[in-house]
Each structure stands twice: as structure tokens, then as C-alpha cells.
Amino acid sequence: MLELTFITSNNEKLAHARHICKDYPVRISKQKNYGIGYIEPRIDDRDELLRQSIEDAKERFRKTQPANSDKLFFIEDTSVKIHALSSNDKEVPGVDIKYWMQENDFDTLDLLLKEQGNDRRTTVRSDIVLVLNKTLQKKYGSDYLIFTSSVEGTIIDKEHKIKPQPIYPWLNDRTFNKWFIPNGAEKPLSALPINKADQYDFRRQAYKDMLDFLSGNNLITKPVSYKQLDLFPPHIFLVCGPTCAGKTTLSTYMLEHYNYYHLEASDFMHLSYYERHGIGSKVKIGDFAEKALKEKPTIVVDQITEHLDQIKKNIPIVITGFRSPEEVEAFRRWFDNDQYLDLIYIDAKIHERYERNLIRERADDTSTFEKFEEKNQQQDSMGLLKIKEQVPDENIILNEEDISSFYEAFERQFYDKLTHSKHFSLNKETLPTAFKRKKLQNTIVEALYPYKDDSNGHTTAEIARLTLENAELESKNKNNVSRYFNQYYYPFYDISVNEDGKNKYQLSHTGISYYNWLKKHLS
Structure with a gap:
């Protein structure tokens, strides 16, 4: 899978890029440098603005890469042309749209348009600048290529109350999207459902052209899917159930006794949340x-x-x-082999689960029974009870006695399938490359593991000091902890913000499993 670095400090633009590119074998990563991605001059000339922006971005990007790096990166610039306020020589607000939005409200714009005859025609444009690697620079005779797309429309005649869309944060009440109605649409772009917003997306074609260019130069190809690898794959278990029923307890047992790698779905929900809203968002x-x-x-x-x-x-x-149930069904469609997939539901009485909640003292646990019950009701409303209705009776396991009885009930039901999966043992030679090549990540996870029950977490500076104690970490990587966390969000960590506004990291359920799984197979 090709990695494309998007130089931007705007999480909403980053989420938008990942959304558009989701069906292509590319990974849109964050910039590694700190603070702003590049200095964007406040000038009217689009060509000059793009030139200065890309030169500054190239210099900053180069400092984060080894001398022989062949990585690609891009920037994106949005501009708006309000026809009644523009001339042949100058677009208004043009490439100054970000600052112009900060200085103007709808009433001011509406008055200006009416004074000019109420011509509300508008064009919204996106320019994506892809900086080429050395091979492509030689082939095309340029350091970069520009891909452009635009959408025609009008400005609303009455301000709408825009309800932000947390899943698609670029459709919000802060950008020009809240005032822009694409031709053919009935509402502002920010108010459209995602299928309609995609249809009128002014950035989509520019991204598609860039991706087609990469495909035409054989830089992106369809990756091998996990599900295509073996004729007789190991058995996969989907374990569902309410909070504190015993899902994590069971998965830990499966790792220790049957070599299972555990993924916790909520950690990937947090990953999606961070990618759209960053850290410290007011969105719960x-x-x-x-x-x-x-x-x-x-x-x-x-x-x-x-x-x-x-x-x-x-x-x-x-x-x-x-x-x-939709999640379960989506995973079934992806795996496409029910013979090697089982859905299990773990359950226990709510009062017993609440007592476990008090004992384990996790950061996301609730302190009162009322809040615990409210959390359960929210999970039920998401569809958890509907999942239970789909689970065969023999796959519903109660965890209301001692832990040994819980494990025995599980093994009685699935012994043959567990035994088959146990044969998929790994060692240093057969461990998937995706795990072996993550030396810095593995060291960070190992450094944080002793503090897995500490809800305070660690800053990147504190984690860097912890990793220095690991003799296997190459010296050139010892100062890269902050860059590691700045470039991506990962399912291995829970993130909080301390009183000084610094991010603090601790291992998530998936992170703890990742450490234990690696240790089991590498020891």
C-alpha cells in the first residue's frame, strides 16, 4: 500500500482526503513535522501562492526524511470565486477564503450581493499539488504536478442552521460549505447527507485524477487481502456483549492458550474519532x-x-x-467464509457487571450505577441486543460463576476450532513483516506495558525517556517518538490531555494484546 503524506494542520481536510481515497490502496498519512505544515502566504495570485507554499512544504518535509527518501507528499488549496464580486483580474475571495470567512458574516455577504444585483453564482475550486519523487521528476520534467477540480453553484439566500456531522467533519458550520449550494442540490453542501455531498464534492475529481496518475505510473496496486491468503485459515471469533461481561478476559485467555491476536472494536472507533476531530474535541x-x-x-x-x-x-x-448487527454483517461480507467465523455473545447480570466495573478502575469506567446503566442503554440503542438475537443459543455464554467455569463453557463449545487455530504458531522468522518492521512502535508499546494500569498516561517526552532504556532500539530512532505520534493515530493507545494541554498516552486493550502477542511469539 502506497503511503501519501498530506501536509496539512487541518484535521477536517485530512479526514476528507482519507474519505475520498478510502477505496484506493493508499494510506493518507499526516505530516511528521510539528506545528503548521507550511507557511501559506496571504496573496491573491493562485500560482504564486501555490509555488511559495510548495517550496516551503518541500523544505519542511525534507527535514523529516532520510536523504535517500522516495516518498510522495501533497498539499491542497481551496479557493472560491463569487462571480458578482470578482473581475477578470481578481477572484473574490479567491485563495484568501480562509481569512475572508473569519472577517465576514452572512449578513454582510448578502448585502454586498444584493447591492451588485443579487447575482449569487459561485465556483468552489480545489488544487492538489503532488510533489513527485526523483523518478517521476525525471519522467515529467517537473518537481510537482497540480490536479484541479471545481463545482458550480450559488450562495444561499437565507442562512441555514447547519448541524455538524461528526462522522464527516468537513461538512460543518465553519467553512464556506455552509453557504454554498451546488447546482442540482437543494441544500448547502454542509447540510447534505454524505451520499449527496460526495456527488457534489468539489475536491473529489482532483483526488481521483491524482490517484489515476499514481495508478498509471504503477505506484498503487491492489494489495493482497488477509482473507485471500490461506485455503484453510485459522478460525476467527467475534465476541460481543455488554460492558464488563468478560469479553477482554476471554480474549486474553485465548491469546495465552490458543495464540489469538485480540482487536478491540472500541479502540478502532476511537481511531476514527481522533482522525476526524483530533485530541481534546468537545464532541463526546x-x-x-x-x-x-x-x-x-x-x-x-x-x-x-x-x-x-x-x-x-x-x-x-x-x-x-x-x-x-450491521458491523457483524459487514465483517462477514469482508471475510466471506462463515465456515471459519463464529459469533459469540458473553453475558452477565447488570449488577454483577457493575461490581466488576468498580473493581477494574479503567479511565472510561463509570462511578455510579445510574451512569453505568445509561452507558448500557446507549450500547443497546446502537444494536447490541439485536446482535444477541442473531447468536445461536449454544454460542451465548454466561459469565456469572467462577472464571474456570467460564473458560470451560467456552472450550466445550469451541474446542475443535480452537485446536485448529493453535497450530498457527509463529516465531521470529514467520512473524508477519508488518509486526517485525515496526521496531519503534514495538519499543514504545513495550515501554508503556508496565504502566498499563496507570490511568495517568505518559507524554511523548516521558515515553522517549522510557524507550532509551531499551538497548535494542537503534540510536537514530531514539528521538522519533514525537514524530511517530504526530504522523498517525493508532489503535494501540488511549489518549488524554493533561492540565498543560499535552497529550498523554497509555496502552489500549488492543495495545496490551499487541504487546502480549508479540512477546509470546518472539520470546
């Missing part, structure tokens, strides 16, 4: 998840299957925490 993760599963039921499944495809080797997998 519970509200985001509930809305996400209604509007885009595959949001978590897409993240999980992408993660599995990156592994490129069949290994025993247990996934916990799907909340809706």
Missing part, C-alpha cells in the same frame, strides 16, 4: 460512536479490515466489542 466519543454506527455502520469494520490487510498473513484473530 459516546455520542460520536452512536451517530457513527447509524450513519456509517462500517466505520469500525473498515479500520479493522485495513489493519488485517496490512498484516498480510493469516493469524488467529479474536475481535471484541462490535455493537451493531
Whole structure:
């Protein structure tokens, strides 16, 4: 899968790029440098603005890469032409749209348009500048190529109340999208459902042209899918159930005794949340998840299957925490082999689960029974009870006695399938490359593991100091911890913000499983 770095400090643009490119074998990564991605001069000339922006971005990007790096990166610039206010020589607001929006409100714009005869025609344009690697520079005789697309429309005649879309944060009440009605649409772009917004997306064609260019130069090809690898794959378990029923406990047992790699669905929901809203957003993760599963039921499944495809080797997998039947069905369609897939539901009385909640003291746990019950009701509304209705009676396992009885009930039902999966043992030579090549990541996870029960977390500076104690970490990587966390979000970490506004990281359920799974196979 080709990595394309998007130089931007705008999380909404980043989420938009990933959305448009989701069906292509590319990974849109964040910039590695700190602060702004590049200095964007406030000038009217589009060509000169793009030239200065890309030169500054190239210089900053070069500092984060080794001398022989052949990586590609791009920037995107949005501009708006309000026809009544523009001339042949100058577009208004043109490339100054970001600052212009900060300085003007709808009433001011509406008055200006009416004074000019109320011509409300508008063009919104996107320019994507792809900086080429050395091979492509030689082939095309240029450092970069520009891909452009635009959409015609009009400005609303009455301001709408725009309800932000947490799943698609670029459709918000802060950008020009809230005032722009594409030709053929009945509402402003920000108010359209995603299928309609995609249809009128002014950036989509520019991205498609860039991706077609990369495909035409054989830089993106369809990756091998996890599900295509073996004729007789290891058995996969989808373990669902309410909070504190015992899902994580069971998955840990499966790792220790049957070599299972555990993925927790909520960690991938957090990943989707961070990618759209960053850290410290006022949008609550519970509200985001509930809305996400209604509007885009595959949001978590897409993240999980992408993660599995990156592994490129069949290994025993247990996934916990799907909340809706649509998620289960989406994963079934992707895996496409029910013979090697089982859906399990773990359950226990709510009061017993609440007592476990108090004992384990996780950061996301609730302190009162009322809040715990409210959390359960929200999960039920997402579709958890509907999943239970789909599970065969023999696959519903109660966890209301001692832990040994719980494990025995599970093994009685699935012994043959577990035994088959146990044969998929790995060692240093057969471990998937996706795990072996992540030396810095593996060291960070190892450094944080002793603090897995510490809800305070660690800053990147503190993590860097912890990694220095690991003699196997190459010295050239010892200062790259901040860059590692700045470039992507990962399902291996829970993130919080301390009083000083610094991000603090601790291992998530998936991160803890990742460490234990690696240790088991590399020891």
C-alpha cells in the first residue's frame, strides 16, 4: 500500500482526503513535522501562492526524511470565486477564503450581493499539488504536478442552521460549505447527507485524477487481502456483549492458550474519532460512536479490515466489542467464509457487571450505577441486543460463576476450532513483516506495558525517556517518538490531555494484546 503524506494542520481536510481515497490502496498519512505544515502566504495570485507554499512544504518535509527518501507528499488549496464580486483580474475571495470567512458574516455577504444585483453564482475550486519523487521528476520534467477540480453553484439566500456531522467533519458550520449550494442540490453542501455531498464534492475529481496518475505510473496496486491468503485459515471469533461481561478476559485467555491476536472494536472507533476531530474535541466519543454506527455502520469494520490487510498473513484473530448487527454483517461480507467465523455473545447480570466495573478502575469506567446503566442503554440503542438475537443459543455464554467455569463453557463449545487455530504458531522468522518492521512502535508499546494500569498516561517526552532504556532500539530512532505520534493515530493507545494541554498516552486493550502477542511469539 502506497503511503501519501498530506501536509496539512487541518484535521477536517485530512479526514476528507482519507474519505475520498478510502477505496484506493493508499494510506493518507499526516505530516511528521510539528506545528503548521507550511507557511501559506496571504496573496491573491493562485500560482504564486501555490509555488511559495510548495517550496516551503518541500523544505519542511525534507527535514523529516532520510536523504535517500522516495516518498510522495501533497498539499491542497481551496479557493472560491463569487462571480458578482470578482473581475477578470481578481477572484473574490479567491485563495484568501480562509481569512475572508473569519472577517465576514452572512449578513454582510448578502448585502454586498444584493447591492451588485443579487447575482449569487459561485465556483468552489480545489488544487492538489503532488510533489513527485526523483523518478517521476525525471519522467515529467517537473518537481510537482497540480490536479484541479471545481463545482458550480450559488450562495444561499437565507442562512441555514447547519448541524455538524461528526462522522464527516468537513461538512460543518465553519467553512464556506455552509453557504454554498451546488447546482442540482437543494441544500448547502454542509447540510447534505454524505451520499449527496460526495456527488457534489468539489475536491473529489482532483483526488481521483491524482490517484489515476499514481495508478498509471504503477505506484498503487491492489494489495493482497488477509482473507485471500490461506485455503484453510485459522478460525476467527467475534465476541460481543455488554460492558464488563468478560469479553477482554476471554480474549486474553485465548491469546495465552490458543495464540489469538485480540482487536478491540472500541479502540478502532476511537481511531476514527481522533482522525476526524483530533485530541481534546468537545464532541463526546459516546455520542460520536452512536451517530457513527447509524450513519456509517462500517466505520469500525473498515479500520479493522485495513489493519488485517496490512498484516498480510493469516493469524488467529479474536475481535471484541462490535455493537451493531450491521458491523457483524459487514465483517462477514469482508471475510466471506462463515465456515471459519463464529459469533459469540458473553453475558452477565447488570449488577454483577457493575461490581466488576468498580473493581477494574479503567479511565472510561463509570462511578455510579445510574451512569453505568445509561452507558448500557446507549450500547443497546446502537444494536447490541439485536446482535444477541442473531447468536445461536449454544454460542451465548454466561459469565456469572467462577472464571474456570467460564473458560470451560467456552472450550466445550469451541474446542475443535480452537485446536485448529493453535497450530498457527509463529516465531521470529514467520512473524508477519508488518509486526517485525515496526521496531519503534514495538519499543514504545513495550515501554508503556508496565504502566498499563496507570490511568495517568505518559507524554511523548516521558515515553522517549522510557524507550532509551531499551538497548535494542537503534540510536537514530531514539528521538522519533514525537514524530511517530504526530504522523498517525493508532489503535494501540488511549489518549488524554493533561492540565498543560499535552497529550498523554497509555496502552489500549488492543495495545496490551499487541504487546502480549508479540512477546509470546518472539520470546
